Structures are given as C-alpha cells and as structure tokens.
Amino acid sequence: MDYTPLNKIQDAFDIQTKALREQKLIDIKTRKSALNTLHATIEKYANEICSALSEDLGKSELLVKMTEIGVVLEEINHYIKNMDEWAKPQVVPNFPSPLDYKGRAPVQSFIQHEAFGIVYIIGPFNYPFNLVLSPLVGAIAAGNRAIIKPSEAVPHTAKIIEKIVSEAFAPQHVAVVQGGREENEALLKLPFNMIFFTGSPAVGKIVMKAASEHLAPVVLELGGKSPFIVFSDADLERAADQVVQGRFTNSGQTCIAPDYVLVDSSVKDAFLKKVIEKVQHDYPDVGSTGKVVTTTQVKRLLSLIERTKGTVVYGGGANPEARTLQATVVDGVDWSDSLMEQELFGPVLPILTFKNAEDVPTLVNSHHPNPLAAYYFTNDIENGKRMADLIASGDAVINGVMLQVVSPYLAFGGIGASGMGEYHGRSGYDVFTHKKSIVVAG
Numbered sequence: 001m002d003y004t005p006l007n008k009i010q011d012a013f014d015i016q017t018k019a020l021r022e023q024k025l026i027d028i029k030t031r032k033s034a035l036n037t038l039h040a041t042i043e044k045y046a047n048e049i050c051s052a053l054s055e056d057l058g059k060s061e062l063l064v065k066m067t068e069i070g071v072v073l074e075e076i077n078h079y080i081k082n083m084d085e086w087a088k089p090q091v092v093p094n095f096p097s098p099l100d101y102k103g104r105a106p107v108q109s110f111i112q113h114e115a116f117g118i119v120y121i122i123g124p125f126n127y128p129f130n131l132v133l134s135p136l137v138g139a140i141a142a143g144n145r146a147i148i149k150p151s152e153a154v155p156h157t158a159k160i161i162e163k164i165v166s167e168a169f170a171p172q173h174v175a176v177v178q179g180g181r182e183e184n185e186a187l188l189k190l191p192f193n194m195i196f197f198t199g200s201p202a203v204g205k206i207v208m209k210a211a212s213e214h215l216a217p218v219v220l221e222l223g224g225k226s227p228f229i230v231f232s233d234a235d236l237e238r239a240a241d242q243v244v245q246g247r248f249t250n251s252g253q254t255c256i257a258p259d260y261v262l263v264d265s266s267v268k269d270a271f272l273k274k275v276i277e278k279v280q281h282d283y284p285d286v287g288s289t290g291k292v293v294t295t296t297q298v299k300r301l302l303s304l305i306e307r308t309k310g311t312v313v314y315g316g317g318a319n320p321e322a323r324t325l326q327a328t329v330v331d332g333v334d335w336s337d338s339l340m341e342q343e344l345f346g347p348v349l350p351i352l353t354f355k356n357a358e359d360v361p362t363l364v365n366s367h368h369p370n371p372l373a374a375y376y377f378t379n380d381i382e383n384g385k386r387m388a389d390l391i392a393s394g395d396a397v398i399n400g401v402m403l404q405v406v407s408p409y410l411a412f413g414g415i416g417a418s419g420m421g422e423y424h425g426r427s428g429y430d431v432f433t434h435k436k437s438i439v440v441a442g
C-alpha cells in the first residue's frame with residue numbers, strides 16, 4: 001500500500017484549517033446530507049468492503065455485514081433521526097450573579113454544543129472499517145472536519161475506506177491519510193482540535209503525550225484483560241456457549257472479548273467439558289476462527305502458550321505463515337502465568353478458578369489494570385450487579401457477552417488503563433463537542 005507522503009499530510013491539514021477559518025460552522029443540514037451520502041457510498045461498496053476484510057483478516061461476509069458495515073449504517077440512521085434534537089441548545093434557569101452588574105441580570109441562559117474543529121481519528125486493525133467510520137459519524141454529526149488514519153496492518157480495508165471517504169466528502173471536510181508509525185507521528189505533531197484514538201494502551205500513551213503539546217482533548221478507546229466470571233449457580237451451558245462465541249470470533253481479536261475465564265472451582269470440570277464440546281463443534285480446524293493479523297502475532301501467541309504452566313486441553317495447532325492459530329483452551333492457569341501477563345488478543349482461552357465468591361472482586365482488581373469489559377454468569381442477578389459495582393471496568397454484561405457494544409442507547413468506553421471518553425449514539429455526539437454556555441443579560 002502506498003503511504004501518504006509527509007508533505008501531503010501537511011497539505012491535507014492545511015486545506016481543512018483554511019476551510020475552518022473561512023467557514024467555522026457547518027450547518028446541520030449540510031452535516032445530515034453528508035451522512036446520507038456516506039450511507040449511500042458504503043452501501044455502494046459493500047461487496048468491496050467484504051472482499052477487503054476477507055483478504056486482510058479472513059472475515060466471513062456475514063461477520064463483515066453484521067459487525068463492520070451494518071453497525072455503521074445503523075449508527076448513521078440513528079444520528080440522522082436524532083441529531084436535530086441533540087443539537088438544540090439546552091435552555092437552563094437564569095441564575096442571578098452574586099456581583100452587582102447594575103441590574104443587568106441574565107434573561108436567557110443556555111448550553112450549546114460547539115464542534116471542536118478538526119479532529120484526528122486513528123484506527124486499529126481488528127474491526128478496521130467500523131472503528132474509524134463509527135467515530136467519524138459522531139464527528140461529522142457534531143459539525144467537525146476530520147482526518148482519519150486507518151490501520152496499516154489491514155491494507156485492503158484501508159484502501160476501500162479511502163475510496164469511500166474521498167467519494168463521499170470534499171477534502172475540506174474529511175480526508176484519509178495512509179500510513180504507519182512514521183505517518184502517525186507526523187500527524188500527531190499537528191495542532192488538531194481533538195484526537196480520537198482506538199488501539200492499544202501502549203500507543204494510547206504516545207497519543208496522549210503528543211496531544212498535550214497542543215492541549216488537544218483526547219478520547220482513548222483501549223483494551224485490557226476482560227474477565228469472564230462463572231459463579232457456581234450459573235447456567236453452565238449458556239456460559240460455555242457465550243464464552244466460546246466471545247473469545248473466538250474474529251480469531252480472538254476483539255477489544256471486548258473475554259480474555260480469561262475465572263470459574264468457581266466446584267463447577268470447573270462440568271463447565272470446561274461444555275466449553276471443549278462447543279469449541280470442537282464451532283472451530284474444529286486450524287483456521288476456522290479466521291486469520292490472526294500477522295505472522296508475528298501468531299508467533300507471539302505460540303510463545304505464550306509454550307511458556308504456560310497450564311495444560312492445553314484443546315487446540316494449540318498453528319500455521320504462522322498462513323496467519324492461523326487453532327482455537328486453544330488452557331486449563332490450570334494461575335495469575336502468574338505467561339497467559340495472564342497482557343491482553344491476549346488472539347484465539348486462546350486460559351481457565352482460572354476461585355474457591356470463594358467473595359474473593360472475586362479483589363482477585364480481579366488486584367492483578368490487572370481496569371479492563372474494558374467484565375462478564376458475570378450467575379442465576380442471581382443481584383449478585384451480578386453487586387459484582388459489577390465492586391469491579392471497575394469500562395462496561396459489564398450479566399449472563400451474556402458483547403451485548404454492550406451494539407446499542408446506540410448505551411455509552412461505550414473504558415476506564416483507567418482501558419481508556420477515557422465514551423461514544424455510540426448520543427454519547428458519540430456529545431464527545432465530539434464542547435459544551436458552550438451562553439448568557440444574555442437583560
């Protein structure tokens with residue numbers, strides 16, 4: 001893939017800066033029309049998007065239509081339906097000043113959503129279409145201009161994103177820059193008005209540091225080790241079904257995937273048997289989970305499996321050159337294991353146990369920074385809610401997996417090391433705006 005030359009990156013930014021200076025406000029009618037055009041252009045290239053994601057990540061057409069294209073189209077529809085309402089100034093009570101302003105008290109007070117200006121959206125490789133286009137929808141609806149950089153690890157998808165964006169938008173409004181680390185570093189030196197980053201905590205720190213130079217606000221959508229906790233009263237059949245779906249979809253490369261299982265030792269054997277049956281059925285071969293992003297990542301995962309003190313009870317096969325690793329389940333893992341060092345981000349599922357349910361929050365809270373998601377399986381919903389109160393995570397699901405990410409009515413984002421700032425639906429409109437208070441004196 002051809003990367004954007006550094007001078008062209010500066011040009012892309014200058015074009016938008018000039019446009020911002022000449023016409024600060026993009027009216028709501030123009031924003032809506034841009035979103036409609038984006039919707040139509042995505043539909044037009046749906047087949048090409050599917051082919052690109054099949055090449056890059058071995059994703060099935062069904063998976064692409066559901067988790068990449070469908071999610072973005074739904075998000076656009078939700079915005080078009082609601083953005084007039086969200087954009088309305090919020091009228092608040094007039095509050096008299098404690099100082100004497102010669103009787104000139106407030107007669108109108110309201111809060112107005114103001115676009116930041118030019119935002120920079122940086123994407124990861126794992127849901128590479130959805131995770132740059134969904135933030136873009138919020139940014140555009142809120143009245144911003146944007147430059148987006150898709151992940152260089154998925155070149156076919158990055159190319160189709162560029163084709164769609166350059167057909168749907170003028171470069172004064174939205175532009176795509178292609179590149180990797182060097183291009184990202186060049187972009188991060190520019191005085192963007194806001195930066196929206198999705199990726200690893202390590203690069204999140206680089207982004208936040210760079211943003212501080214220009215005091216640009218940042219949203220960081222990061223990852224972490226998300227626990228899947230099974231209590232003794234859980235429906236084990238359902239829990240096994242959900243953990244297999246959550247862990248192995250997209251070869252385990254989902255930010256909210258369960259990263260490890262923590263199961264009550266009294267039901268571990270029964271639960272594990274069901275997990276193995278399910279994996280055998282759904283992912284019988286090396287390659288049936290799809291592709292891992294690079295050969296290097298397959299090798300990284302294999303080296304973690306090689307160093308585990310646990311027992312591989314299913315899987316372990318791999319073909320690094322073909323970027324495939326078999327769905328792998330490892331029993332008898334403890335907190336100091338190689339598989340518990342960092343977010344796995346691959347088709348590997350370590351199984352840990354606990355003896356006393358009351359210890360669970362301390363175990364989870366003390367071994368890793370705040371995860372992006374936490375899953376609780378129990379027949380006692382109040383117990384699930386209590387656990388969600390005691391374990392700090394970006395979001396939580398009781399008796400299900402990955403349901404938090406699809407609703408435009410829920411806010412999506414991390415806490416602590418798993419990120420800051422939320423989006424999706426209304427939250428995605430709010431996060432791309434400054435709340436400007438305006439007062440009219442009588």
Ligand SMILES: NC(=O)c1ccc[n+]([C@@H]2O[C@H](COP(=O)([O-])OP(=O)(O)OC[C@H]3O[C@@H](n4cnc5c(N)ncnc54)[C@H](O)[C@@H]3O)[C@@H](O)[C@H]2O)c1
Nearest residue numbers: 123124125150151180181184199200203221222223224255
């Ligand atoms: N919270 C979420 O919504 C969410 C969604 C998807 C992925 N993630 C997280 O993303 C990570 C996986 O994605 P990834 O591997 O693409 O992430 P990554 O951090 O390696 O890359 C993300 C982006 O940063 C750029 N980049 C990489 N290294 C850089 C460097 N040293 N300097 C400057 N820029 C650099 C890349 O070009 C890419 O566009 C996982 O941690 C996962 O949990 C989070």
